[in-house]
Amino acid sequence: xxxxxxxxFEKWLDLMKKKDLEATQKKKKQRTNIPxxxxxxxxxxxxxxxxxxxxxxxxxxxxxxxxxxENFTVPTVEEILSTSSEEEEITVKKEPEKKxxxxxxxxxxxDKLIYExxxxxxxxxxxxxxxxxxxxxxxxxxxxxxxxxxxxxxxIYDGDHIFYSNRAACYLKIKMYKSAEEDCxxxxxxxxxxxxxxxxxxxxxxxxxxxxxxxxxxxxxxKLQPENQASVKEILAINKQIKQDNPxxxxxxxxxxxxxxxxxKPNTQRNAKTNNSNSKKIExxxxxxxxxxxxxxxxxxxxxxxxxxxxxxxPQIQVIDKNENEDEKLKQNKKKKEKSSSLKxxxxxxxxxxxxxxxxxxxxxxxxxxTKKNTNDQKTTANTTTTPNxxxxxxxxxxxxxxxxxxxxQTSKVAxxxxxxxxxxxxxxxxxxxxxxxWRQFSQIxxxxxxxxxxxxxxxxxxxxxxxxxxxxxxxxxxxxxxxQILQYRLKINKSPNESMKSNINKILYYISQIPRFSMAFMxxxxxxxxxxxxxxxxxxxxxxxxxxxxxxxxxx
Amino acid sequence: xxxxxxEQEIFKIYAEKSMPITAYDIKWMGDSGKFVLLGMGTSGQxxxxxxxxxxxxxxxxxxxxxxxxSIKCGSFGISEISSRKLVVGDFSxxxxxxxxxxxxxxxxxxxxxxxxxxxxxxCCAGGGDEYSGHGSPEVCTGGHDGAVxxxxxxxxxxxxxxxxxxxxxxxxxxxVSLGSAHDNxxxxxxxxxxxxxxxxxxxxxxxVPLIDETTNQGVCSLSFDQVSKPANSLLATCVxxxxxxxxxxxxxLVKQDVSQYLGESxxxxxxxxxxxxxxxxxxxxxxxxxxxxxxxxxxxxxxxNGKSFEFLHSxxxxSxxxxSFSIHPQNPSAFAFTSFDTKTRISYCSLFD
Numbered sequence: 052x053x054x055x056x057x058x059x060f061e062k063w064l065d066l067m068k069k070k071d072l073e074a075t076q077k078k079k080k081q082r083t084n085i086p087x088x089x090x091x092x093x094x095x096x097x098x099x100x101x102x103x104x105x106x107x108x109x110x111x112x113x114x115x116x117x118x119x120x121e122n123f124t125v126p127t128v129e130e131i132l133s134t135s136s137e138e139e140e141i142t143v144k145k146e147p148e149k150k151x152x153x154x155x156x157x158x159x160x161x162d163k164l165i166y167e168x169x170x171x172x173x174x175x176x177x178x179x180x181x182x183x184x185x186x187x188x189x190x191x192x193x194x195x196x197x198x199x200x201x202x203x204x205x206x207i208y209d210g211d212h213i214f215y216s217n218r219a220a221c222y223l224k225i226k227m228y229k230s231a232e233e234d235c236x237x238x239x240x241x242x243x244x245x246x247x248x249x250x251x252x253x254x255x256x257x258x259x260x261x262x263x264x265x266x267x268x269x270x271x272x273x274k275l276q277p278e279n280q281a282s283v284k285e286i287l288a289i290n291k292q293i294k295q296d297n298p299x300x301x302x303x304x305x306x307x308x309x310x311x312x313x314x315x316k317p318n319t320q321r322n323a324k325t326n327n328s329n330s331k332k333i334e335x336x337x338x339x340x341x342x343x344x345x346x347x348x349x350x351x352x353x354x355x356x357x358x359x360x361x362x363x364x365x366p367q368i369q370v371i372d373k374n375e376n377e378d379e380k381l382k383q384n385k386k387k388k389e390k391s392s393s394l395k396x397x398x399x400x401x402x403x404x405x406x407x408x409x410x411x412x413x414x415x416x417x418x419x420x421x422t423k424k425n426t427n428d429q430k431t432t433a434n435t436t437t438t439p440n441x442x443x444x445x446x447x448x449x450x451x452x453x454x455x456x457x458x459x460x461q462t463s464k465v466a467x468x469x470x471x472x473x474x475x476x477x478x479x480x481x482x483x484x485x486x487x488x489x490w491r492q493f494s495q496i497x498x499x500x501x502x503x504x505x506x507x508x509x510x511x512x513x514x515x516x517x518x519x520x521x522x523x524x525x526x527x528x529x530x531x532x533x534x535x536q537i538l539q540y541r542l543k544i545n546k547s548p549n550e551s552m553k554s555n556i557n558k559i560l561y562y563i564s565q566i567p568r569f570s571m572a573f574m575x576x577x578x579x580x581x582x583x584x585x586x587x588x589x590x591x592x593x594x595x596x597x598x599x600x601x602x603x604x605x606x607x608x
Numbered sequence: 609x610x611x612x613x614x615e616q617e618i619f620k621i622y623a624e625k626s627m628p629i630t631a632y633d634i635k636w637m638g639d640s641g642k643f644v645l646l647g648m649g650t651s652g653q654x655x656x657x658x659x660x661x662x663x664x665x666x667x668x669x670x671x672x673x674x675x676x677x678s679i680k681c682g683s684f685g686i687s688e689i690s691s692r693k694l695v696v697g698d699f700s701x702x703x704x705x706x707x708x709x710x711x712x713x714x715x716x717x718x719x720x721x722x723x724x725x726x727x728x729x730x731c732c733a734g735g736g737d738e739y740s741g742h743g744s745p746e747v748c749t750g751g752h753d754g755a756v757x758x759x760x761x762x763x764x765x766x767x768x769x770x771x772x773x774x775x776x777x778x779x780x781x782x783x784v785s786l787g788s789a790h791d792n793x794x795x796x797x798x799x800x801x802x803x804x805x806x807x808x809x810x811x812x813x814x815x816v817p818l819i820d821e822t823t824n825q826g827v828c829s830l831s832f833d834q835v836s837k838p839a840n841s842l843l844a845t846c847v848x849x850x851x852x853x854x855x856x857x858x859x860x861l862v863k864q865d866v867s868q869y870l871g872e873s874x875x876x877x878x879x880x881x882x883x884x885x886x887x888x889x890x891x892x893x894x895x896x897x898x899x900x901x902x903x904x905x906x907x908x909x910x911x912x913n914g915k916s917f918e919f920l921h922s923x924x925x926x927s928x929x930x931x932s933f934s935i936h937p938q939n940p941s942a943f944a945f946t947s948f949d950t951k952t953r954i955s956y957c958s959l960f961d
Contacts, residue, residue, distance in 0.1 A: 056620060056956075056958070057620070057622055057956060059956075059958075059961060060622060060941070060942070060956040061663050063641075063939055063942070064641045064661060064662070064663055065663070067639070067640050067641040067938075068640070068641060070639045070640060070690075071639060071640035071641070071642070073639075073690075074639045074640065074690040074691075074692075074709075075709055077690065079691050082687075082688075082736050084736070085736070085744055085745070086743055086744050086792040086793070087744070088744065088760045088762055088763055088768065089744060089746070089760065089768050089769075089793075089811065090768075229859075233859070236816055236817075236818065239815070239816040240813050240815055240816050243815045243816055261820075261821075261822075263822060264820050264822075335777065
C-alpha cells in the first residue's frame with residue numbers, strides 16, 4: 052500500500068534531481084527587464100528617521116565602513132542584482148509630476164506637453180461642473196443624488212481628493228459607513244494632509260465600531276490642526292462607548308497580552324516586556340487624553356479613573372493612647388526603611404486622619420511594591436527608643452519616659468496591643484491588594500480567638516464567587532491554611548450547622564478550587580491540614596446536592 | 609494502525625529525520641528536491657543546512673552554513689526559481705543574501721542594522737517568474753521593534769518604504785508578506801503585529817495604508833493566496849486559536865475562534881498557507897482551502913465557506929509545536945514540516961496533486 056501511494060511522489064523526486072543538475076550547469080542569465088527602484092511617498096511615518104540616536108549613528112558608521120569592504124570584494128555577482136546607471140536615469144524622465152526641463156528645440160516635446168495640459172484642463176472643468184451640481188444637492192439634503200453627481204465627476208477625473216471626501220460625507224449621512232471609509236482612504240492617498248478626510252474617516256470607523264483606529268484618525272486631525280475641538284469631543288465620546296460596551300475592557304486586554312507565544316527565544320524576559328508594554332499603552336493613551344482635555348477645554352477635568360486605583364475603605368482603628376506628634380514620626384519612618392520586624396507588632400496608634408494621608412498617597416503603592424514590610428512600617432510607629440529617629444524627633448512627653456524605662460515600655464505596648472479593636476469593613480474587597488491589607492491587620496491581633504472571629508466575619512462578607520478574581524495568581528498555601536482554620540472555627544461555634552451555612556462553606560470550597568494554582572497549594576498541605584479538610588467536608592454533608600458532590604470530587608474525598 | 613486509520617491519513621509522512629539545529633524556519637528550494645532548514649545551532653550560533661529528500665525515504669544533509677547571530681527566518685524569491693539565492697534574517701537585526709549554488713561561506717550582500725532588534729519575519733518577491741512575482745526584487749522585513757521595512761536589493765543604505773511604530777508603543781511586528789505582484793508596479797505588502805493589527809499597503813502609493821484591521825489576537829503568520837496574480841484574500845493565523853481571512857477587494861475580515869476544532873482555546877497557530885494544486889480540475893475545488901499548523905503538533909486542512917470555516921481534516925504529526933512548514937512551489941503536494949522536537953518531516957498529500 053505504502054509503495055503505491057508514494058509512487059507519484061518518487062517519480063517527481065527523480066524529475067527534480069534532473070532539473071537540479073540542469074540548474075547548476077546552466078549559465079545564469081542576467082535579467083534584463085528589471086524595473087527601476089521604486090520611489091514612494093514616505094509621508095506615512097509615525098516616527099521620523101531624522102532623530103538619530105547615538106546607536107544609530109554608530110550603526111551608520113559601521114555600515115559605511117563595511118560597505119567599502121563589500122564593494123571591493125564582490126563586483127561580479129552584484130552585477131546580476133544591480134542595474135547599470137542607465138536605467139536609473141530612465142526613472143527621472145518617466146516621472147510626470149516633476150517639471151521637466153524641455154529644451155527649446157524640442158518641438159515635439161512642447162507639443163505633447165501643451166496637448167496633455169489642455170486635455171487635463173478640459174477634463175477637470177467637466178468634473179468640476181459635476182461637483183458643483185453635487186454640492187447643490189448636498190445643500191438641499193438630497194444625499195443620493197449628490198452621490199451620483201460625485202461619482203460622475205470621479206469617473207471623468209480621478210485625482211481630486213475633494214470629490215472623494217464629499218462623497219464620503221454623503222455616505223455618512225446615509226449611514227453607509229464602509230463605503231465612506233473607503234472613499235476617505237482614497238482621498239487621503241491623494242492628499243494625506245486633508246483634514247476633513249481624516250475626520251470623516253474617524254466618524255465612519257467609530258460607527259463601524261473600529262474604535263482603536265477611529266481614535267488614531269482623530270489624533271491625526273489634532274496633529275494637523277491642534278485647535279480642533281470637535282475631534283476631542285469625538286475621542287471622549289468613543290471612550291465612553293468603549294466603557295459602556297466593555298466595562299472590564301482594560302483588564303481583559305492585559306490578560307490577553309499575558310497569553311503570548313511560548314517561542315524558544317534567547318531573551319526569556321521578552322514576554323514580561325510585552326505585558327508591560329500593553330498596559331503601558333493604555334496608560335499612555337489615557338495620559339495623552341488628559342493632557343488634551345486640560346489644554347483645550349481649560350477645565351479642571353477629573354482624571355479618568357483606573358480600575359486599579361480605586362479608593363479603599365480603610366478600617367477604623369480605635370485609638371487608645373493618642374500621641375500628638377505622630378505625623379512627624381510617620382514621615383521619618385517612611386524615609387528610613389528599617390528591619391525592626393520583630394517590633395512591628397508594637398503600637399498601632401494611628402488616627403483616622405493620618406491613615407488617610409498615608410494611604411491615599413501614591414507612596415503606598417510604591418512601598419507595597421517594594422517590600423511587604425513597609426506597609427507595616429507605615430501603619431505602626433515603631434517606638435522611639437528602638438529606632439534611631441529619636442534624636443531627630445521633636446521631643447514629646449512619651450519620648451522622654453520611653454528613653455528612661457524601656458522595660459515599662461514593653462509592658463505598656465503589650466497592654467496596648469491587647470486592647471486594640473479592629474473593625475471589619477462593610478464592603479467586600481475587589482482586588483488582592485485590598486484583601487491583603489485588611490487580612491494583615493487581622494493577623495496582627497495576638498488573641499487567637501478574636502483573630503479567627505474577625506477573619507471569619509470578614510470572610511462572610513466576601514461573595515465566594517469573587518474569590519478566584521481576587522486571588523488570581525497570588526494564592527498560596529498560607530492563605531489556604533488560614534481559610535481552613537476559619538472554617539473549622541465556624542463549625543466549632545455552630546455545632547449543628549444550618550443548611551445555608553453548609554452550602555456557604557461548600558461554595559467557598561468550590562470557588563477556592565477554581566483559583567489558578569489551586570492544585571499546587573493543595574499538594575503542599577500537610578497531613579494535619581488535610582484531616583481538617585476531611586472533617587469540614589464530612590460535616591457539611593448536604594444530601595443530593597450537586598455542589599457538595601463536585602467539592603468532594605475536587606478535593607478527592 | 610488499522611486500514612481505516614491509514615486511509616484517513618491525508619498527510620502521509622514520507623521521511624523524517626532529527627536534526628541538530630533548533631529550527632525556526634524551513635523552505636523548499638525550487639527546481640530540486642532539496643530544502644533549507646534555518647535556525648540556531650548547537651553552540652548558539654546561527655546555522656542553516658541544505659538537505660535533500662532522496663528515494664528510499666531518506667533525508668541527506670548536503671551542506672551547512674554558519675554565521676555568528678542565530679537565524680530566525682529566510683526566504684527564496686528574490687531571483688528566478690533556478691538560481692538559488694536565499695535571504696536570511698537573524699536575531700540581531702541584520703539580513704543577508706546567500707548564494708547557495710556557489711557555496712560561499714559568507715553572504716553576497718548583507719544589510720547591517722536593518723532593525724534595532726531581531727527580525728521576526730522576512731519575505732521576498734520580484735524574482736521575475738511566476739513563482740516569485742514580477743517587478744523589482746524586493747525584500748520586506750518585520751522586526752521586534754515594530755518597524756516594517758521594504759528594501760530593494762540594489763539600494764541597501766536606506767529602505768524604500770518603512771512603517772515605524774511609535775517608540776512608546778512598539779507594536780511588535782510578527783509577520784510580513786508580499787503578494788499580488790502580477791505587474792511591474794503592482795504589489796501588496798501586509799504586516800501583522802502583536803496587538804492583532806493587520807496593515808495592508810498598496811506599494812504604488814504608500815502614503816496611507818489601504819486597509820487597517822485588527823483581529824485582537826497577535827498575528828503569527830500571513831499568506832496571500834496568489835503571488836504572481838492579483839491576490840483575492842489574505843490568511844492571518846493568530847494566537848489563542850483564532851484565524852482570520854481578509855478579502856482584499858471588499859476589505860472584509862472574517863474572523864473566527866476555532867478552539868472547538870482544535871480542542872483548546874489557548875493554542876497558537878504558528879503557520880498557515882493557502883493550498884494550491886497542479887491539476888486545473890482540482891484548482892477550483894481547492895480554491896478556498898488552506899493548511900494550518902498549531903502548537904500541539906497537529907496539522908489541519910481547512911476550507912472557508914462564506915463566513916465560516918470548516919475543518920476537513922486534522923492530523924497529529926508531532927508531539928510538540930510545528931513552528932513552520934513549507935509547500936513546494938512547483939509541486940503543491942509536497943510538504944515539509946519542522947517542529948520543536950528537532951525532527952523534520954516530509955509528507956505527501958495526494959489531494960493537491
